[in-house]
Amino acid sequence: MNPPSPLNLLNQLARIIEEKKRAQEQPICAYLYDLDALRRHVEEVTRLLPPSCRLFYAMKANSDAEILKTVSEHVHGLEVASLGEVIKARAASERIPVIFGGPGKTDAEIRGAIEQQVALLHVESLHELKRVEHIAASMNRIVSILLRINLSGPFPQATLAMAGTPTQFGIDEPLVGEAIQLALSCPHISLEGFHLHSLSNQLDWRSHLELLAYYFDKVDGWSEQYGINVSTINVGGGIGVNYADIHSQFAWNDFADGLSRLISERNKEGTSMLFECGRFLTAACGYYAAEVIDIKKNHGKHFVIVRGGTHHFRLPVSWQHNHPFAVIPLDTWKYPFERKGTTDSDVTIVGQLCTPKDVFARDVLVDRIRISDVVLFLYAGAYGWAISHHDFLSHPHPERIYLESTPVLT
Numbered sequence: 001m002n003p004p005s006p007l008n009l010l011n012q013l014a015r016i017i018e019e020k021k022r023a024q025e026q027p028i029c030a031y032l033y034d035l036d037a038l039r040r041h042v043e044e045v046t047r048l049l050p051p052s053c054r055l056f057y058a059m060k061a062n063s064d065a066e067i068l069k070t071v072s073e074h075v076h077g078l079e080v081a082s083l084g085e086v087i088k089a090r091a092a093s094e095r096i097p098v099i100f101g102g103p104g105k106t107d108a109e110i111r112g113a114i115e116q117q118v119a120l121l122h123v124e125s126l127h128e129l130k131r132v133e134h135i136a137a138s139m140n141r142i143v144s145i146l147l148r149i150n151l152s153g154p155f156p157q158a159t160l161a162m163a164g165t166p167t168q169f170g171i172d173e174p175l176v177g178e179a180i181q182l183a184l185s186c187p188h189i190s191l192e193g194f195h196l197h198s199l200s201n202q203l204d205w206r207s208h209l210e211l212l213a214y215y216f217d218k219v220d221g222w223s224e225q226y227g228i229n230v231s232t233i234n235v236g237g238g239i240g241v242n243y244a245d246i247h248s249q250f251a252w253n254d255f256a257d258g259l260s261r262l263i264s265e266r267n268k269e270g271t272s273m274l275f276e277c278g279r280f281l282t283a284a285c286g287y288y289a290a291e292v293i294d295i296k297k298n299h300g301k302h303f304v305i306v307r308g309g310t311h312h313f314r315l316p317v318s319w320q321h322n323h324p325f326a327v328i329p330l331d332t333w334k335y336p337f338e339r340k341g342t343t344d345s346d347v348t349i350v351g352q353l354c355t356p357k358d359v360f361a362r363d364v365l366v367d368r369i370r371i372s373d374v375v376l377f378l379y380a381g382a383y384g385w386a387i388s389h390h391d392f393l394s395h396p397h398p399e400r401i402y403l404e405s406t407p408v409l410t
Protein backbone atom coordinates (compact mmCIF):
# COMPACT_ATOMS: atom_id res chain seq x y z
CA MET A 1 0.00 0.00 0.00
CA ASN A 2 1.33 3.39 -1.05
CA PRO A 3 -0.09 6.85 -0.45
CA PRO A 4 -2.80 7.57 -3.03
CA SER A 5 -1.36 8.69 -6.34
CA PRO A 6 -2.29 12.33 -6.96
CA LEU A 7 -2.09 11.57 -10.67
CA ASN A 8 -5.30 9.52 -10.52
CA LEU A 9 -7.26 12.64 -9.89
CA LEU A 10 -5.79 14.89 -12.56
CA ASN A 11 -8.74 14.76 -14.95
CA GLN A 12 -11.22 15.55 -12.21
CA LEU A 13 -9.05 18.40 -10.95
CA ALA A 14 -8.64 19.75 -14.47
CA ARG A 15 -12.44 19.92 -14.82
CA ILE A 16 -12.81 21.76 -11.50
CA ILE A 17 -10.09 24.21 -12.46
CA GLU A 18 -11.64 24.78 -15.90
CA GLU A 19 -15.01 25.52 -14.28
CA LYS A 20 -13.43 27.95 -11.85
CA LYS A 21 -11.58 29.64 -14.68
CA ARG A 22 -14.81 30.18 -16.60
CA ALA A 23 -16.46 31.62 -13.49
CA GLN A 24 -13.79 34.07 -12.35
CA GLU A 25 -11.88 37.00 -13.76
CA GLN A 26 -8.84 36.67 -11.48
CA PRO A 27 -6.10 34.14 -12.22
CA ILE A 28 -6.48 30.82 -10.41
CA CYS A 29 -4.64 30.46 -7.13
CA ALA A 30 -5.95 27.73 -4.85
CA TYR A 31 -5.20 24.85 -2.57
CA LEU A 32 -7.25 21.78 -3.40
CA TYR A 33 -7.64 19.03 -0.82
CA ASP A 34 -9.01 15.61 -1.70
CA LEU A 35 -10.70 14.66 1.55
CA ASP A 36 -11.95 11.31 0.24
CA ALA A 37 -8.43 10.20 -0.66
CA LEU A 38 -7.17 11.49 2.69
CA ARG A 39 -9.81 9.54 4.56
CA ARG A 40 -9.04 6.30 2.70
CA HIS A 41 -5.29 6.69 3.12
CA VAL A 42 -5.29 7.49 6.85
CA GLU A 43 -7.81 4.76 7.56
CA GLU A 44 -5.58 2.20 5.81
CA VAL A 45 -2.33 3.41 7.40
CA THR A 46 -3.94 3.04 10.82
CA ARG A 47 -5.58 -0.29 10.07
CA LEU A 48 -2.34 -1.96 8.91
CA LEU A 49 -0.45 -1.15 12.11
CA PRO A 50 0.08 -3.97 14.64
CA PRO A 51 -2.30 -3.86 17.64
CA SER A 52 0.21 -2.42 20.11
CA CYS A 53 0.79 0.63 17.88
CA ARG A 54 -1.04 3.94 17.97
CA LEU A 55 -1.02 6.47 15.16
CA PHE A 56 -1.05 10.16 16.08
CA TYR A 57 -1.25 12.87 13.42
CA ALA A 58 1.50 15.50 13.74
CA MET A 59 -0.79 18.40 12.97
CA LYS A 60 2.07 20.81 12.30
CA ALA A 61 2.08 19.29 8.80
CA ASN A 62 -1.33 20.79 8.06
CA SER A 63 -3.74 22.06 10.68
CA ASP A 64 -6.47 23.16 8.29
CA ALA A 65 -9.79 22.56 10.09
CA GLU A 66 -11.29 20.29 7.39
CA ILE A 67 -8.12 18.22 7.19
CA LEU A 68 -8.00 17.90 10.97
CA LYS A 69 -11.63 16.87 11.16
CA THR A 70 -11.12 14.23 8.47
CA VAL A 71 -7.88 12.85 9.89
CA SER A 72 -9.18 12.83 13.47
CA GLU A 73 -11.82 10.28 12.55
CA HIS A 74 -9.19 7.69 11.61
CA VAL A 75 -6.19 8.15 13.90
CA HIS A 76 -5.75 7.34 17.57
CA GLY A 77 -4.83 10.89 18.45
CA LEU A 78 -3.18 14.18 17.52
CA GLU A 79 0.36 15.36 18.21
CA VAL A 80 0.65 19.07 18.93
CA ALA A 81 3.54 21.46 19.46
CA SER A 82 1.81 24.53 20.91
CA LEU A 83 -1.22 25.60 22.88
CA GLY A 84 -2.63 27.01 19.65
CA GLU A 85 -2.50 23.50 18.21
CA VAL A 86 -4.15 22.07 21.34
CA ILE A 87 -7.04 24.47 20.77
CA LYS A 88 -7.33 23.50 17.09
CA ALA A 89 -7.16 19.82 18.07
CA ARG A 90 -9.98 20.29 20.56
CA ALA A 91 -12.04 22.13 17.92
CA ALA A 92 -11.63 19.11 15.62
CA SER A 93 -12.57 16.65 18.33
CA GLU A 94 -13.50 17.13 21.98
CA ARG A 95 -12.27 13.77 23.08
CA ILE A 96 -9.42 12.75 20.82
CA PRO A 97 -6.20 11.99 22.75
CA VAL A 98 -3.61 14.74 22.36
CA ILE A 99 0.12 14.45 23.01
CA PHE A 100 2.27 17.57 23.32
CA GLY A 101 5.91 17.99 22.25
CA GLY A 102 8.35 20.59 21.06
CA PRO A 103 11.33 22.45 22.51
CA GLY A 104 10.84 25.66 24.49
CA LYS A 105 7.38 25.19 25.97
CA THR A 106 6.33 28.17 28.07
CA ASP A 107 4.85 27.82 31.56
CA ALA A 108 1.51 28.91 30.11
CA GLU A 109 1.72 26.16 27.51
CA ILE A 110 2.56 23.51 30.09
CA ARG A 111 -0.25 24.70 32.35
CA GLY A 112 -2.69 24.93 29.41
CA ALA A 113 -1.74 21.47 28.20
CA ILE A 114 -2.41 20.02 31.67
CA GLU A 115 -5.73 21.89 31.85
CA GLN A 116 -6.67 20.51 28.42
CA GLN A 117 -5.95 16.98 29.67
CA VAL A 118 -3.22 16.13 27.19
CA ALA A 119 -2.45 12.43 27.40
CA LEU A 120 1.33 12.84 27.37
CA LEU A 121 3.83 15.66 27.60
CA HIS A 122 7.14 15.11 25.80
CA VAL A 123 9.77 16.67 28.00
CA GLU A 124 12.75 18.10 26.13
CA SER A 125 15.22 19.18 28.86
CA LEU A 126 16.03 18.78 32.55
CA HIS A 127 14.92 22.36 33.20
CA GLU A 128 11.61 21.64 31.47
CA LEU A 129 11.21 18.52 33.62
CA LYS A 130 11.60 20.63 36.78
CA ARG A 131 9.10 23.17 35.45
CA VAL A 132 6.54 20.48 34.62
CA GLU A 133 6.84 19.12 38.18
CA HIS A 134 6.55 22.63 39.62
CA ILE A 135 3.46 23.50 37.58
CA ALA A 136 1.79 20.10 38.06
CA ALA A 137 2.34 20.41 41.83
CA SER A 138 0.73 23.86 41.85
CA MET A 139 -2.28 22.33 40.06
CA ASN A 140 -2.28 19.24 42.26
CA ARG A 141 -2.12 17.01 39.19
CA ILE A 142 -0.01 14.08 38.09
CA VAL A 143 1.28 14.42 34.54
CA SER A 144 2.27 11.51 32.32
CA ILE A 145 5.43 12.22 30.39
CA LEU A 146 7.88 10.79 27.90
CA LEU A 147 11.49 11.93 28.00
CA ARG A 148 12.57 13.05 24.53
CA ILE A 149 16.12 11.81 24.09
CA ASN A 150 18.51 13.14 21.48
CA LEU A 151 20.33 9.90 20.70
CA SER A 152 24.07 10.07 20.21
CA GLY A 153 24.26 7.47 17.44
CA PRO A 154 25.89 6.17 15.39
CA PHE A 155 22.60 5.16 13.80
CA PRO A 156 22.08 2.22 11.50
CA GLN A 157 21.67 4.71 8.64
CA ALA A 158 23.21 7.99 7.63
CA THR A 159 20.61 10.69 7.04
CA LEU A 160 19.22 11.75 10.38
CA ALA A 161 18.44 15.39 10.84
CA MET A 162 16.99 15.76 14.31
CA ALA A 163 19.30 13.69 16.49
CA GLY A 164 22.74 12.11 16.37
CA THR A 165 23.95 15.56 15.47
CA PRO A 166 23.89 18.81 17.45
CA THR A 167 20.29 20.10 17.43
CA GLN A 168 18.02 21.83 19.94
CA PHE A 169 15.78 18.78 20.31
CA GLY A 170 15.51 16.51 23.31
CA ILE A 171 17.80 15.61 26.17
CA ASP A 172 21.38 14.71 25.28
CA GLU A 173 21.72 10.94 25.56
CA PRO A 174 24.58 11.07 28.12
CA LEU A 175 22.09 12.80 30.47
CA VAL A 176 19.44 10.09 30.18
CA GLY A 177 20.28 8.57 33.60
CA GLU A 178 20.05 11.94 35.33
CA ALA A 179 16.74 12.67 33.57
CA ILE A 180 15.27 9.30 34.59
CA GLN A 181 16.35 9.73 38.25
CA LEU A 182 14.94 13.25 38.33
CA ALA A 183 11.63 12.16 36.77
CA LEU A 184 11.34 9.27 39.25
CA SER A 185 11.90 11.65 42.15
CA CYS A 186 9.07 13.99 41.07
CA PRO A 187 5.81 13.17 42.87
CA HIS A 188 3.67 14.86 40.20
CA ILE A 189 5.29 13.17 37.22
CA SER A 190 4.60 9.71 35.92
CA LEU A 191 7.40 8.57 33.61
CA GLU A 192 5.83 6.39 30.92
CA GLY A 193 8.75 6.05 28.55
CA PHE A 194 10.74 7.74 25.82
CA HIS A 195 10.29 9.82 22.72
CA LEU A 196 12.92 9.16 20.08
CA HIS A 197 11.86 10.99 16.87
CA SER A 198 15.17 11.38 15.07
CA LEU A 199 14.64 11.86 11.37
CA SER A 200 12.68 13.33 8.53
CA ASN A 201 11.61 11.99 5.14
CA GLN A 202 12.50 8.34 5.46
CA LEU A 203 11.75 6.69 2.13
CA ASP A 204 12.95 3.15 2.78
CA TRP A 205 10.83 0.87 4.97
CA ARG A 206 13.68 -1.52 5.74
CA SER A 207 15.89 1.29 7.01
CA HIS A 208 13.04 2.51 9.15
CA LEU A 209 12.62 -0.90 10.73
CA GLU A 210 16.36 -0.97 11.47
CA LEU A 211 16.03 2.38 13.18
CA LEU A 212 13.13 1.12 15.29
CA ALA A 213 15.16 -1.97 16.28
CA TYR A 214 17.91 0.41 17.35
CA TYR A 215 15.36 2.35 19.45
CA PHE A 216 14.31 -0.92 21.11
CA ASP A 217 17.96 -1.69 21.93
CA LYS A 218 18.32 1.70 23.57
CA VAL A 219 15.12 1.47 25.59
CA ASP A 220 15.89 -2.10 26.73
CA GLY A 221 19.33 -0.95 27.88
CA TRP A 222 17.91 1.96 29.89
CA SER A 223 15.14 -0.20 31.41
CA GLU A 224 17.71 -2.67 32.63
CA GLN A 225 20.27 -0.14 33.78
CA TYR A 226 17.83 2.06 35.69
CA GLY A 227 15.27 -0.60 36.68
CA ILE A 228 12.32 1.13 35.08
CA ASN A 229 9.23 -0.23 33.44
CA VAL A 230 8.67 1.42 30.04
CA SER A 231 5.04 1.34 28.99
CA THR A 232 5.34 3.64 25.95
CA ILE A 233 7.86 4.34 23.21
CA ASN A 234 7.17 7.21 20.82
CA VAL A 235 9.07 6.43 17.63
CA GLY A 236 8.11 9.77 16.09
CA GLY A 237 7.15 10.50 12.52
CA GLY A 238 9.49 11.04 9.61
CA ILE A 239 7.92 8.64 7.12
CA GLY A 240 8.76 10.31 3.86
CA VAL A 241 7.30 11.35 0.55
CA ASN A 242 9.41 10.87 -2.54
CA TYR A 243 9.08 14.21 -4.31
CA ALA A 244 11.84 13.35 -6.80
CA ASP A 245 10.21 10.15 -8.05
CA ILE A 246 6.53 10.21 -7.24
CA HIS A 247 6.02 6.65 -8.48
CA SER A 248 8.24 5.21 -5.79
CA GLN A 249 6.82 5.86 -2.32
CA PHE A 250 7.36 4.44 1.17
CA ALA A 251 5.83 0.93 1.22
CA TRP A 252 3.72 1.11 4.34
CA ASN A 253 2.27 -2.41 4.05
CA ASP A 254 5.75 -4.00 3.90
CA PHE A 255 6.79 -1.82 6.81
CA ALA A 256 3.74 -2.79 8.87
CA ASP A 257 4.36 -6.52 8.21
CA GLY A 258 8.02 -6.13 9.18
CA LEU A 259 7.02 -4.22 12.29
CA SER A 260 4.72 -7.04 13.44
CA ARG A 261 7.64 -9.43 13.10
CA LEU A 262 10.00 -7.08 14.93
CA ILE A 263 7.56 -6.54 17.81
CA SER A 264 7.11 -10.26 18.25
CA GLU A 265 10.88 -11.03 17.99
CA ARG A 266 11.59 -8.41 20.62
CA ASN A 267 8.63 -9.29 22.89
CA LYS A 268 7.29 -5.77 22.66
CA GLU A 269 3.59 -6.68 22.35
CA GLY A 270 2.94 -5.17 25.78
CA THR A 271 4.63 -1.86 25.02
CA SER A 272 2.53 0.87 23.51
CA MET A 273 4.31 2.18 20.42
CA LEU A 274 3.32 5.64 19.26
CA PHE A 275 3.83 7.02 15.77
CA GLU A 276 3.38 10.73 15.17
CA CYS A 277 3.34 11.11 11.40
CA GLY A 278 2.62 14.30 9.49
CA ARG A 279 3.96 14.34 5.95
CA PHE A 280 3.07 10.75 5.07
CA LEU A 281 -0.56 11.26 6.08
CA THR A 282 -1.48 14.52 4.39
CA ALA A 283 1.03 15.32 1.62
CA ALA A 284 -0.66 13.33 -1.14
CA CYS A 285 -4.15 14.76 -0.63
CA GLY A 286 -3.12 18.37 -1.30
CA TYR A 287 -2.54 20.34 -4.49
CA TYR A 288 -1.50 23.93 -5.04
CA ALA A 289 -2.90 25.32 -8.30
CA ALA A 290 -1.36 28.48 -9.74
CA GLU A 291 -2.20 30.05 -13.09
CA VAL A 292 0.56 31.11 -15.46
CA ILE A 293 0.64 34.90 -15.69
CA ASP A 294 3.69 35.32 -17.88
CA ILE A 295 6.37 33.40 -19.70
CA LYS A 296 9.66 34.96 -20.67
CA LYS A 297 13.20 34.06 -21.62
CA ASN A 298 15.98 35.70 -19.60
CA HIS A 299 19.67 34.90 -20.09
CA GLY A 300 18.71 31.94 -22.23
CA LYS A 301 16.33 30.36 -19.68
CA HIS A 302 12.55 30.07 -19.83
CA PHE A 303 10.79 31.47 -16.76
CA VAL A 304 7.14 30.64 -16.11
CA ILE A 305 5.65 33.12 -13.63
CA VAL A 306 2.57 31.94 -11.78
CA ARG A 307 -0.06 33.64 -9.66
CA GLY A 308 1.01 33.17 -6.03
CA GLY A 309 4.43 32.05 -4.93
CA THR A 310 6.47 30.38 -2.28
CA HIS A 311 4.81 32.60 0.35
CA HIS A 312 1.84 30.27 -0.20
CA PHE A 313 3.82 27.12 -0.77
CA ARG A 314 7.27 27.34 0.79
CA LEU A 315 8.18 23.66 0.79
CA PRO A 316 10.28 23.65 -2.43
CA VAL A 317 12.37 26.57 -1.17
CA SER A 318 12.66 25.14 2.28
CA TRP A 319 13.86 21.80 0.94
CA GLN A 320 15.68 23.24 -2.07
CA HIS A 321 14.08 20.74 -4.40
CA ASN A 322 12.19 20.77 -7.68
CA HIS A 323 8.62 20.25 -6.64
CA PRO A 324 6.62 17.77 -8.79
CA PHE A 325 3.86 19.37 -10.84
CA ALA A 326 1.51 18.79 -13.75
CA VAL A 327 0.45 21.34 -16.34
CA ILE A 328 -3.32 21.70 -16.69
CA PRO A 329 -3.96 23.11 -20.16
CA LEU A 330 -6.81 25.62 -20.26
CA ASP A 331 -8.34 26.81 -23.48
CA THR A 332 -9.60 30.15 -22.23
CA TRP A 333 -7.70 33.13 -23.66
CA LYS A 334 -9.13 36.60 -23.15
CA TYR A 335 -6.67 38.89 -24.93
CA PRO A 336 -6.88 40.03 -28.57
CA PHE A 337 -3.23 39.16 -29.16
CA GLU A 338 -1.12 36.05 -29.48
CA ARG A 339 -0.94 33.59 -26.58
CA LYS A 340 2.63 32.93 -25.63
CA GLY A 341 3.92 29.51 -24.67
CA THR A 342 6.79 27.11 -25.09
CA THR A 343 7.03 23.45 -26.09
CA ASP A 344 9.61 20.77 -25.30
CA SER A 345 11.53 23.21 -23.16
CA ASP A 346 13.24 23.27 -19.81
CA VAL A 347 11.35 25.79 -17.70
CA THR A 348 11.79 27.33 -14.28
CA ILE A 349 8.51 27.84 -12.43
CA VAL A 350 8.52 30.90 -10.21
CA GLY A 351 6.00 32.96 -8.24
CA GLN A 352 5.22 36.65 -7.99
CA LEU A 353 7.64 37.50 -5.20
CA CYS A 354 10.44 40.01 -5.66
CA THR A 355 13.19 37.57 -4.84
CA PRO A 356 15.13 35.17 -7.07
CA LYS A 357 14.53 32.54 -4.38
CA ASP A 358 10.84 32.36 -5.25
CA VAL A 359 11.32 29.16 -7.27
CA PHE A 360 9.15 26.05 -7.22
CA ALA A 361 11.07 24.00 -9.77
CA ARG A 362 14.13 24.78 -11.89
CA ASP A 363 14.96 23.67 -15.42
CA VAL A 364 12.26 21.03 -15.69
CA LEU A 365 11.31 19.68 -19.11
CA VAL A 366 7.67 20.28 -20.09
CA ASP A 367 5.86 19.20 -23.27
CA ARG A 368 3.94 22.44 -23.52
CA ILE A 369 3.04 25.32 -21.25
CA ARG A 370 1.23 28.53 -22.16
CA ILE A 371 0.20 31.70 -20.40
CA SER A 372 -3.17 31.04 -18.70
CA ASP A 373 -2.53 27.33 -18.25
CA VAL A 374 -2.47 26.21 -14.63
CA VAL A 375 0.50 24.63 -12.88
CA LEU A 376 -0.72 22.07 -10.38
CA PHE A 377 1.82 21.21 -7.69
CA LEU A 378 1.36 17.69 -6.35
CA TYR A 379 2.00 16.41 -2.81
CA ALA A 380 1.28 19.87 -1.45
CA GLY A 381 -0.88 18.75 1.50
CA ALA A 382 1.89 18.69 4.13
CA TYR A 383 4.22 21.53 5.11
CA GLY A 384 2.77 23.65 2.30
CA TRP A 385 0.56 26.49 3.47
CA ALA A 386 1.35 25.54 7.09
CA ILE A 387 5.00 26.61 6.88
CA SER A 388 4.62 29.58 4.53
CA HIS A 389 5.02 33.33 5.15
CA HIS A 390 1.53 34.16 3.89
CA ASP A 391 1.49 37.93 4.01
CA PHE A 392 4.76 38.72 2.30
CA LEU A 393 3.83 41.20 -0.46
CA SER A 394 0.20 41.25 0.76
CA HIS A 395 -1.18 39.16 -2.06
CA PRO A 396 -4.63 37.70 -1.52
CA HIS A 397 -4.46 34.25 0.03
CA PRO A 398 -5.21 31.26 -2.18
CA GLU A 399 -8.72 29.93 -1.94
CA ARG A 400 -9.40 26.48 -0.53
CA ILE A 401 -11.30 23.84 -2.45
CA TYR A 402 -12.21 20.65 -0.61
CA LEU A 403 -13.04 17.67 -2.76
CA GLU A 404 -15.41 15.17 -1.34
CA SER A 405 -18.06 13.41 -3.32
CA THR A 406 -19.19 16.97 -3.96
CA PRO A 407 -16.48 19.64 -3.84
CA VAL A 408 -16.91 22.28 -1.15
CA LEU A 409 -15.76 25.76 -2.21
CA THR A 410 -14.88 28.37 0.42
Ligand SMILES: Cc1ncc(COP(=O)(O)O)c(C=O)c1O
Nearest residue numbers: 058197237238239276277278279
Ligand atom coordinates in the same frame (compact mmCIF):
# COMPACT_ATOMS: atom_id res chain seq x y z
C1 LIG B 1 8.68 15.84 17.25
C2 LIG B 1 8.11 15.63 15.89
N1 LIG B 1 7.23 14.65 15.71
C3 LIG B 1 6.67 14.42 14.49
C4 LIG B 1 6.98 15.21 13.40
C5 LIG B 1 6.31 14.92 12.10
O1 LIG B 1 7.24 14.52 11.17
P1 LIG B 1 6.78 14.05 9.73
O2 LIG B 1 5.86 15.07 9.19
O3 LIG B 1 8.06 13.97 9.00
O4 LIG B 1 6.12 12.72 9.90
C6 LIG B 1 7.90 16.24 13.55
C7 LIG B 1 8.25 17.09 12.41
O5 LIG B 1 9.00 18.01 12.47
C8 LIG B 1 8.49 16.47 14.83
O6 LIG B 1 9.36 17.45 15.03
